Amino acid sequence: MTRCFRLLNRLVFFPQLRPSPGVLALLGALTLPGYAWIAWRYPLWDSFQWPRGGWFPPERAEWGPLPVHLAVYLALTLLWMGGLHVALALGRRGERLARGLVVGIWLTASLLLLAATPAGDSHDVYDYLYRGRLLVEQGVSPLAVAPQETVRQAFYRYTAWKRHVDTYGPVWEYASGGVSWLVQQGLRWRGAWAPTAPTCPLSERSCVMLAAYVTGYRLLSILLAGVTGFFIYRLVSREEPAHSLAALVYWLWNPVVILATALGAHNDALMLVWLVGGLLCLQARRPTLAWLALLLAAHVKLTALIWAPLWGLWLWRQQGLGRAVGSGVVALAVGLPVSWLLYRPLGGWETLPRMLQERMLFVANSPWQLAYHLLREQGWPLDVARFYTIRVPTYLFVLLAVAASAWLAWRGASDSPGRQLWRGMLLVALLYLAVGSFWFQHWYVLWAAAPAALLPHGLMARRVLPWLGWGALASNVVYDVLTRQPEPVVSRTALYAGMVAIIWGPALLACAGLAWRRLRLRRLQGVEASSWPSPAR
Structure with a gap:
């Protein structure tokens, strides 16, 4: 067990690298x-030859590329961590050159992925483009009409959500259009x-x-990810200039960021631009x-309201109750008419009930999906199972998020108010992913x-x-391979449990490595303190 933790320690705490722009460029390259x-x-x-495929065609997944694919993701993660380590050590030395290298490597990686299929990541981009064409070419609101409820047009077979209205807001619909x-x-x-x-x-x-x-x-x-990176750099350079380069590396070289934007084209990038702009x-x-x-x-994705x-x-803590309430009231007085104007051409606020109802129908890649499956296997009614695996996690998250926010806002801390807010946003996001996100995607x-990059x-x-x-x-790659076999390889219970273990297992092991390291340091400090001679009385 000790050897395992030592190996984990070497992976979590990246080995010492010489801090120079050249080493940073090498790791990025x-x-x-x-x-x-x-x-x-x-x-x-x-991939266009199989409209509903993933990394592989339906029922034709291959086992051979799986370990290579996982190893590639692992290598990208380790190299990114190494680059972050070097950027932190560099500080502001050679920052202009290093900043150009970071942006250039991010842009090159993003452009390389333009030649790859998005279907392995998800089919979201096909839904985006289909609904965007509905809006532009037919004048049909994606918030009010599902794809199967109107005249079909090209690329219908590539979409995933044919029977449901779009779950996003009008800001995204206009950008998509x-x-x-x-x-x-x-x-x-x-x-x-x-x-x-x-x-x-055809x-x-x-x-x-x-x-x-x-x-x-x-x-x-890709453009939105770059704008977010610029905002993050500005935020950190004003708060802690020595960490501004590391913040840029953290965001732009993050494999999840590059793959989610350049491969999957996810509209979370638009939501995060507004969120970080608000910061x-x-x-x-x-x-x-x-x-x-x-x-x-929030008019891109309602998820933004978790913060x-x-x-x-x-x-309230920084400005007092009166000013905090005053700014909120003014923002509400301006924001409500703006919201009404944004929604009106797309069907108005009347489209919200159907969208919210359809959002509460599905679970995926979370412990709640496993619980839902087990409850249904035991014969629990559908509505009851959904209540305990969709509504209960939502209520639990709201309770935990408010409690954690209040604790962070009022506790005494040596950090600046800005960093306190960023830490709180990171904690709230992790709480949502672990507790409130009954529908989880990579x-x-x-x-x-985004808050971690700060x-x-x-x-x-x-x-x-x-x-x-x-x-x-x-988990995305493993799930795709397992579910695209000609015959089922594992039971659904094992599949859902395995996905949760793959998603959260590495992070929990990293936490265990941190705890083991801290415990070891405390023991060493205790030994040193006990061996130090006591002062003479």
């Missing part, structure tokens, strides 16, 4: 073959617009259109603008990665969260 391998092994064009319109104009300009051609994969011209749409949404996500407003002592930014983030109690309590780690020197950010990211990415 070594990640590029990993991203290139993903693009080579899972090409975008080939903008991308769809720009891609359409680009295709017309190139003479590649062929809406009447047989849909992909027509090569249609597949060219599909590739253009996928690339358009990916480029938007800039708080840092500039503009709480009303910060609340409006949080409101716009609202913390922000309110933190402002890119949800982004919600914790604290690149913290133990949780450096030594635990990277392993949660690796576990989440690994």
Whole structure:
């Protein structure tokens, strides 16, 4: 057992590396073959031949690439941790050169992944582009009408959520419509617009259109990730300049960030731009603008509201109850009309009940999915099982988040108020992922990665969260291989339990490594103290 913890200790606490821009560049360059391998092994064009495939075609998953894929993710994680270690040691030495290297390597890795299929990551980008085309070409609101409820158009077979309205907000729908319109104009300009051609994969011209749409949404996500990185850099450079380069490395080189944006094109990137922009407003002592930014983030994904109690309590602590309430009231007075105006062209607030109801129907990749499956196997009614595995986790998270936010806001701490807020946001995000997220996907780690990037020197950010990211990415690959076999390989109970273990196991082992190291240091300090001669009386 001791040997296992020593090995874990070497992985969690990255070995000493010479802090120089050259070493940082070398570590970043070594990640590029990993991203290139993903693009080579899972090409975008080939994946168009199986509309509902993943990393592999349906029922044709191969076991051979699995260990290589997991090893690539592991190597990317370790190299990123090494780069973070070097960036922390560098501080501000050679920062301009190092900053350019960090951005260049991130951009190169992102562009490499444009050639890879998004289907292994998820089918979300296909839903984005289909609903974006519905809005632009048919004038149909994705918030009010499900894809199967309107006239079908090209790429319908690639979508995943055919019977449900979109679960996002109007800010995303307008951004998605903008991308769809720009891609359409680009295709017309190139003479590649062929809406009447047989849909992909039956027509090569249609597949060219599909590739253009996928690339358009990916480029938007990459751009948004870059803007978030810039905001993070500005926040940290004002608070703790010596850690600004490390914060940039933490965000831009994070494998979860690169894969979620350049591969999956997830719209969480848009939510995080508004969220981190709100933190800039708080840092500039503009709480009303910060609340409006949080409101716009919630109009991308409602998930942004998980941080609202913390922000309110933190402002109360920093500015007093009167000013905190005043800024909130002003933001609400401005935000409600803005919300109404955003929703009105898409069906109004009347679209919210159906969306909220459909959000509460499914569980995935969480302990609550395992509990739901076991309850249903025992014959529990569907409504009761959903109550205990969907509503109860939500109520429990709200209780824990408010309690944790109040404790963090009022406890005495040596850190600056800004870092206290960032730590609280990281804690709330982790609580949501562990307790409140009955529907868990690997890119949800982004919600914790953003506040963690503001604290690149913290133990949780450096030594635990990277392993949660690796576990989440690994679970995605393992699940895809197991569920795309011709015959079931494991029972559903074992599958759900295994996914939870893969996601959370590495992070829990990292926590155990930290605890073992701290315990060992305390024992050594105790031995030294006991061996020191007592002063003469």
